[in-house]
Amino acid sequence: MENRWSDADARACVERCAALGAGEDLALRVYTSRLIGADPDLVLHGGGNTSLKSRALDLFGSEIDVLHIKGSGWDLASIDPAGLPAVALAPLCRLRDLERLDDGTMVAELRRALLDSAAPTPSVEALLHAFLPHRYIDHSHADAILALTNQADGAARVRALLGERVAWVPYVMPGLALAKRAAEIWEKNPDVEGLVLEKHGLFSFGETARESYERHIALVDVVQSHLAQAMEGRRPLDARPVVAAREPSEVAPLVRGALAEPTGNRDAPFRRFILTHRSSDEILHFAAAELGPRLALTPPITPDHVIRTKGPYLFIERPPYNDLAALGNLLRGDVERYRHAYRQYFERNAAGRAGLVMLDPTPRVVVLPGIGIFAAGETAKAAKVAADIAEHTIRTKIRAMTIGDYQGLPERDLFDMEYWSLEQAKLGKQAPAPLAGQVALVTGGAGAIGEGIARKLLAAGAHVVLVDIDAERLARVATSLKSSAVFTVEADVAHDGELEQAFTRAAGAFGGIDIAVVNAGIAQTGTLEELDSDDFDKTVDVNLRGSFLTLRQSLRSMRQQGTGGNIVLVSTKNVVAPGAGFGAYSASKAGAHQLARIAALEGAAIGVRVNMVMPDAVFGDAANPSGLWEQVGPERAAARGLDPAQLEEFYRNRNLLKARVTADHVGNAVVFFATQQTPTTGAALPVDGGLPDAFPR
Numbered sequence: 001m002e003n004r005w006s007d008a009d010a011r012a013c014v015e016r017c018a019a020l021g022a023g024e025d026l027a028l029r030v031y032t033s034r035l036i037g038a039d040p041d042l043v044l045h046g047g048g049n050t051s052l053k054s055r056a057l058d059l060f061g062s063e064i065d066v067l068h069i070k071g072s073g074w075d076l077a078s079i080d081p082a083g084l085p086a087v088a089l090a091p092l093c094r095l096r097d098l099e100r101l102d103d104g105t106m107v108a109e110l111r112r113a114l115l116d117s118a119a120p121t122p123s124v125e126a127l128l129h130a131f132l133p134h135r136y137i138d139h140s141h142a143d144a145i146l147a148l149t150n151q152a153d154g155a156a157r158v159r160a161l162l163g164e165r166v167a168w169v170p171y172v173m174p175g176l177a178l179a180k181r182a183a184e185i186w187e188k189n190p191d192v193e194g195l196v197l198e199k200h201g202l203f204s205f206g207e208t209a210r211e212s213y214e215r216h217i218a219l220v221d222v223v224q225s226h227l228a229q230a231m232e233g234r235r236p237l238d239a240r241p242v243v244a245a246r247e248p249s250e251v252a253p254l255v256r257g258a259l260a261e262p263t264g265n266r267d268a269p270f271r272r273f274i275l276t277h278r279s280s281d282e283i284l285h286f287a288a289a290e291l292g293p294r295l296a297l298t299p300p301i302t303p304d305h306v307i308r309t310k311g312p313y314l315f316i317e318r319p320p321y322n323d324l325a326a327l328g329n330l331l332r333g334d335v336e337r338y339r340h341a342y343r344q345y346f347e348r349n350a351a352g353r354a355g356l357v358m359l360d361p362t363p364r365v366v367v368l369p370g371i372g373i374f375a376a377g378e379t380a381k382a383a384k385v386a387a388d389i390a391e392h393t394i395r396t397k398i399r400a401m402t403i404g405d406y407q408g409l410p411e412r413d414l415f416d417m418e419y420w421s422l423e424q425a426k427l428g429k430q431a432p433a434p435l436a437g438q439v440a441l442v443t444g445g446a447g448a449i450g451e452g453i454a455r456k457l458l459a460a461g462a463h464v465v466l467v468d469i470d471a472e473r474l475a476r477v478a479t480s481l482k483s484s485a486v487f488t489v490e491a492d493v494a495h496d497g498e499l500e501q502a503f504t505r506a507a508g509a510f511g512g513i514d515i516a517v518v519n520a521g522i523a524q525t526g527t528l529e530e531l532d533s534d535d536f537d538k539t540v541d542v543n544l545r546g547s548f549l550t551l552r553q554s555l556r557s558m559r560q561q562g563t564g565g566n567i568v569l570v571s572t573k574n575v576v577a578p579g580a581g582f583g584a585y586s587a588s589k590a591g592a593h594q595l596a597r598i599a600a601l602e603g604a605a606i607g608v609r610v611n612m613v614m615p616d617a618v619f620g621d622a623a624n625p626s627g628l629w630e631q632v633g634p635e636r637a638a639a640r641g642l643d644p645a646q647l648e649e650f651y652r653n654r655n656l657l658k659a660r661v662t663a664d665h666v667g668n669a670v671v672f673f674a675t676q677q678t679p680t681t682g683a684a685l686p687v688d689g690g691l692p693d694a695f696p697r
């Protein structure tokens with residue numbers, strides 16, 4: 001384990017924090033907290049916490065002892081002084097006299113002791129930091145320490161390896177009881193450099209930030225070296241031969257379909273998840289191992305992982321990769337069995353405890369021999385967190401098996417953690433957005449309308465895959481949307497292979513699709529007498545053939561996933577009210593419109609709704625002007641005897657509402673259909689400010 005302390009970096013951090021009003025002791029606390037946070041072998045995604053005991057002035061100008069402790073919601077990797085709020089130490093220390101302290105009261109007391117009432121709530125491990133006297137305290141969930149402590153004889157192993165440098169704290173759930181226990185144990189062993197908490201992690205202490213950090217690294221390093229030696233040249237688990245004749249992106253939609261949880265509500269029939277795939281050497285080794293299925297059921301390496309990954313992983317044994325339909329059935333059956341077992345686990349442990357509400361029973365990590373793992377989450381971010389944790393968990397369990405026999409927390413302790421009110425609070429309680437967990441693929445995604453549609457889908461909670469032929473524009477739009485829920489694919493919608501590949505890449509990124517927006521289109525002006533046949537073909541290729549290919553692939557993907565879906569075709573008012581000199585566009589779009597109606601007929605049986613949006617004259621804005629209008633605008637203006645700059649005004653004035661139609665309006669119409677607010681398929685919704693000529697009939 002590398003000691004990353006650097007005098008120059010430490011000084012730079014002191015200077016940076018001085019500008020934020022923080023003194024040197026707090027600045028160095030920030031610096032080494034970040035060092036710990038930056039190492040995923042120590043902590044992952046908001047895990048771990050650090051503290052500093054210092055002095056501050058109270059309201060009356062008297063100096064008091066304070067504890068700067070990590071605030072919840074902050075990640076050590078990116079922490080700032082504001083993420084280490086000060087709490088008055090004396091009132092916290094007095095809590096040690098209590099016999100017991102419930103979670104709600106503990107949080108209230110922590111908040112009451114904050115010097116700044118607007119600061120984030122101190123870590124749930126704040127009391128442990130408060131009851132120990134050391135100036136600097138660092139706490140991590142280091143993988144190496146966990147491989148050592150998560151053994152039946154963990155205490156003896158820690159003693160053998162770390163000797164008198166640390167004291168052992170038997171497992172107690174975080175809160176007052178653990179804080180008291182840790183303080184008592186330290187008092188009996190006042191010379192130790194730190195505490196090893198059984199099946200939980202490591203605390204180290206120091207007079208300076210550097211001392212506490214370096215002790216932490218040194219302790220972990222001893223264990224890491226021991227493990228590395230034990231692992232040398234060994235593939236510790238017995239691997240079975242596995243043939244995975246499938247790409248992960250082929251299997252992902254089947255997994256995603258199986259994980260989608262039926263809600264019983266016809267208008268929102270499934271609770272869906274975003275998937276992330278991983279296949280490191282260690283993961284593949286684990287997935288192929290004889291011991292894999294048993295290890296997948298063992299508890300997490302440290303208790304707070306349970307809220308991200310749940311306890312057991314779902315291990316799919318002997319997947320029939322040569323028969324995708326059979327694989328789909330196997331997956332659905334296995335997920336159902338997992339849910340059943342989860343409900344039993346809940347009932348077993350919740351019995352006699354009032355007020356507990358069961359979390360969703362869907363597995364968060366699915367292991368497939370030869371393919372690796374799929375991690376599931378409500379968002380791509382949550383799926384990534386689960387995948388990162390699973391990757392470290394699998395590595396740690398392999399190491400633990402190499403030196404002994406992995407043993408996690410008993411079920412009861414795990415349940416207490418999973419249903420701990422303070423852990424539940426971390427997950428947030430807002431009602432999910434209407435398209436949460438859904439993935440939308442938008443063709444023509446880099447255009448003005450495509451961007452508007454993407455913006456509205458994102459706001460409704462969907463993840464979005466933008467497909468476009470223009471890579472540069474695609475990159476610009478992705479940047480302007482500023483979201484981890486956006487993925488882009490460069491592809492020509494008129495090209496069979498490229499279009500299919502776009503769907504494959506979407507499945508690779510998020511696990512599959514639930515919404516397809518058929519939006520790519522080009523225009524070519526000219527009267528029929530003038531129109532060049534190649535130009536006509538080009539327009540038909542994108543507008544009609546591209547729509548056909550997208551509809552076809554959407555229906556195939558949605559059928560395979562087995563959870564229905566929505567397709568929205570961006571049609572045009574020209575379908576019912578064509579314009580002279582606009583034949584190629586109007587005819588090809590009319591063909592696409594007709595195909596969408598056919599898709600509505602064919603998709604209903606598999607729960608796929610297909611609807612059309614018919615906009616008129618969407619010009620885009622300065623940042624993303626409509627490519628279509630840039631191309632046809634000058635000619636259309638000339639045909640009407642106008643200056644091109646007057647064109648937008650002209651279109652606005654010709655509709656009943658004198659409305660400027662925007663890309664966001666089109667996006668709202670797409671979201672209306674995609675959220676299934678009415679039982680509608682095969683319908684067309686004008687978004688044109690009201691054009692009597694174009695009233696659908």
Ligand SMILES: [Zn+2]
Nearest residue numbers: 048139200201
């Ligand atoms: Zn912890």
